[in-house]
Amino acid sequence: MTWGGDAPLCTGPGGIMRRARRRAADALLRHSPLQLAFRAASTRRLAVLAYHGVDDPVSFAAQLERLASTANPVSLAQVERAVTEGRPLPLRSVLVTFDDGDRSLLTHGLPALIRNRIPAAAYVIPQLIGSDQPFWWTEAAELAGSGGRTALGALAPGALVARLKRLPDAERLTALEELRATAAAPAPRTPQLTAQELFVLREGGVAIGNHTMTHPCLDRCADDTLRTEIAEAHTMLTGWLGAPPTTFAYPNGNHDPRAEQLLRELGYRLAFLFDHRHDRLLPASPLRISRLRVNSHTGRARFDTILSGLHPTVHRMRGGV
Numbered sequence: 658m659t660w661g662g663d664a665p666l667c668t669g670p671g672g673i674m675r676r677a678r679r680r681a682a683d684a685l686l687r688h689s690p691l692q693l694a695f696r697a698a699s700t701r702r703l704a705v706l707a708y709h710g711v712d713d714p715v716s717f718a719a720q721l722e723r724l725a726s727t728a729n730p731v732s733l734a735q736v737e738r739a740v741t742e743g744r745p746l747p748l749r750s751v752l753v754t755f756d757d758g759d760r761s762l763l764t765h766g767l768p769a770l771i772r773n774r775i776p777a778a779a780y781v782i783p784q785l786i787g788s789d790q791p792f793w794w795t796e797a798a799e800l801a802g803s804g805g806r807t808a809l810g811a812l813a814p815g816a817l818v819a820r821l822k823r824l825p826d827a828e829r830l831t832a833l834e835e836l837r838a839t840a841a842a843p844a845p846r847t848p849q850l851t852a853q854e855l856f857v858l859r860e861g862g863v864a865i866g867n868h869t870m871t872h873p874c875l876d877r878c879a880d881d882t883l884r885t886e887i888a889e890a891h892t893m894l895t896g897w898l899g900a901p902p903t904t905f906a907y908p909n910g911n912h913d914p915r916a917e918q919l920l921r922e923l924g925y926r927l928a929f930l931f932d933h934r935h936d937r938l939l940p941a942s943p944l945r946i947s948r949l950r951v952n953s954h955t956g957r958a959r960f961d962t963i964l965s966g967l968h969p970t971v972h973r974m975r976g977g978v
Contacts, residue, residue: 680956680958683956683958683968684958686958686959686962686967686971687957687958687959687961687962689967691967692961692962692965692967695962695966696961696965698966699749699935701938702935702936702938702966703750703751703752703936703940703946704728704750704752704935704949705754705929705946705947705948706751706948706949706951706963707756707906707929707951708753708755708953709755709756709759710757710761711759711762711765711766711953712952712953712954713952713953713954714765714766714953717765717954718769718772719957720953721753721770721773723957723961724753724773725773725775728749728751729747729748729749729750730751730752730753730774731747731750731752732862733776733778733927734864735750736752737903737904739939740927740939740940741926743939744939745939746938747938748938751964752777752778753776753777754929754948755777755780756868756908756931757780757792757872758780758785758850758868760849762779762863763857763858765953766953770862770863771862776862776863776864777862777863778863778866779858779863779865780865780866780905781850781865781866781894782868782872782890783870784871785850786849786851786852786893786897787849787851788849789846789847790847791844791845793833793871794821794822795844795847796844797817797818797832797833797836798815798817799814799845800836800837800844802814803842804841805837805839806835806836807832808835822874822909823874825877826877826879829873829877855897859898866902866906867891867894867902867905868905868908869887869890870885873908874908874909874911875913875916876911877911878913883913883916883919887905887919891923901924903924903927904925904928904929905925907930910930910931910948912930916928917945920944925944927946928943928944928945929946931948933947933969934949934969935966949963
C-alpha cells in the first residue's frame, strides 16, 4: 500500500467489489470506438509515465513488454536533446519515470527495464538516501493507524495524508511531530536506496534526477524553504553523481513558479508535473512537462486507455485533477 501518489490497492469485500467494477469500466473504455480515435491521436503526443514503486513485478513486466512492442521508448537524454535542438521526438514516444526512489525500482523494476531494453528516469529524495527512514506520507499513515493524533481531528490514514499535503509546510511538519508523540508505536523503518545503488540504476539505463531534499509540496513552502529544498538536493546529487542533475520532478506534481525560476537559474532543462496528461513531441514548456499517472499493478485495459489518452480525458470529465 502506498500513500505518495499511487492509489492503494483495495482489500476486503468492499474493495474487491470496487476493483471488479473498475475492471469492467476499464474494459468498456478499452473496447469503445473512442479508444481507436484516441490511440491514433496519441501517436503524435509524448506519453511520460509516472510510477512510484513496483509492487506488482509481473504486471509491470507485462506493461514494459507492451511498450516495447507497440511504442517507442525514449530516454531522458533524448527528451533533453529534442528540447535543446528544437526537434520533435519520434512518433509514439514514451518516457518511463519513477518518483521518490522506492527500493522496489532497484529490486523489481530494473531487471524488467533491462530485459526489455527500456530506459527510464528516477527522481530521488537525497535526505533518505542511505537511511532507513520511511517516506513521510507512509510514516504519517502508519502513525495514524497506530493511534497517532493531530489537531486536525480524527481522520483515516489516507484522508490524513491528503490533508497534510494541503497544509502550509510548517503546519505539516508540526502535525507529523504530533503524530510521533501520540502514536502507540513508531512507524516501521524502511531501507532506502544507497548512494552506490544510484550508480547501479544509472548503469542500468535509469537516469537520476532531483525530487527535492525531503519531498514537501513546494507550493505550500515559504521562499527560503523552497530554495533550500531544491538547492541542497542539487548539491548532494552533484556530489554523488559527479555531475549536476538537469531534470526535476515536482513533489506531488505541485508546480510553483518560484521553483521553476530557481530550476532555470541552476541549469535544469526539464521538469515534470503529475497531471495525468500527454505532452507534445516537442514540449512547449520544458520545465512543466505533463505526465500520466500509472501503477505497476494497473491492468491491461486501463494501461492501454492511459497510453491513448482516453482514460485521462474521462478522468478530467469526472472532475479528476
